[in-house]
Amino acid sequence: QKEVEQNSGPLSVPEGAIASLNCTYSDRVSQSFFWYRQYSGKSPELIMSIYSNGDKEDGRFTAQLNKASQYVSLLIRDSQPSDSATYLCAVNLYNFNKFYFGSGTKLNVKP
Amino acid sequence: GAGVSQSPSNKVTEKGKDVELRCDPISGHTALYWYRQRLGQGLEFLIYFQGNSAPDKSGLPSDRFSAERTGESVSTLTIQRTQQEDSAVYLCASSSTSGFSYNEQFFGPGTRLTVL
Numbered sequence: 001q002k003e004v005e006q007n008s009g010p011l012s013v014p015e016g017a018i019a020s021l022n023c024t025y026s027d028r029v030s031q032s033f034f035w036y037r038q039y040s041g042k043s044p045e046l047i048m049s050i051y052s053n054g055d056k057e058d059g060r061f062t063a064q065l066n067k068a069s070q071y072v073s074l075l076i077r078d079s080q081p082s083d084s085a086t087y088l089c090a091v092n093l094y095n096f097n098k099f100y101f102g103s104g105t106k107l108n109v110k111p
Numbered sequence: 112g113a114g115v116s117q118s119p120s121n122k123v124t125e126k127g128k129d130v131e132l133r134c135d136p137i138s139g140h141t142a143l144y145w146y147r148q149r150l151g152q153g154l155e156f157l158i159y160f161q162g163n164s165a166p167d168k169s170g171l172p173s174d175r176f177s178a179e180r181t182g183e184s185v186s187t188l189t190i191q192r193t194q195q196e197d198s199a200v201y202l203c204a205s206s207s208t209s210g211f212s213y214n215e216q217f218f219g220p221g222t223r224l225t226v227l
Binding site for chain 2: 036045099100102
């Protein structure tokens with residue numbers, strides 16, 4: 001079992017819709033959670049970090065964390081074609097060195 | 112401020128040659144990571160440096176790979192006797208281990224290595 005699992009997609013949504021990206025992780029000790037966006041041919045770009053259960057909002061992005069169920073999600077409201085990219089979920093064990101990245105979900109936002 | 116920088120941006124080499132990749136982390140970031148990303152694949156952890164502590168080398172795929180970092184500054188990743196399967200983008204990231212941005216990794220633009 002992989003430490004971090006993501007649906008590879010592609011996930012297709014129409015422009016203006018809400019895109020919902022999900023991620024599950026296996027280690028209950030995981031403490032820090034991150035979402036990265038990666039455009040084709042570019043390096044990952046940090047979008048959100050979340051450390052506590054619940055929701056965290058930043059503009060059109062909302063990260064949701066449920067430690068009991070071991071999942072973290074990213075909602076993108078009012079999706080734009082420019083949001084089309086691969087979204088990587090990453091988890092980190094508190095005070096440990098390793099970051100575990102999912103393989104990413106490819107999002108296509110259709111105009 | 113300046114982000115993570117990497118050089119060269121592209122490197123083409125012949126099989127069997129050694130290559131050296133460089134990473135300049137964000138000033139003040141004590142943690143530095145190297146990852147490998149093959150075409151269409153996810154990120155593969157290679158090595159982690161934290162301050163003056165012994166590095167975590169558990170992700171290095173073979174003894175042909177090595178990395179160094181002096182204090183909290185520049186790091187170099189060296190691949191000896193390159194093989195075609197080493198072709199990938201090598202990404203460096205740095206992070207702070209304190210404050211509100213705890214453990215948020217920021218990535219450099221990567222070095223695209225092609226082994227002919």
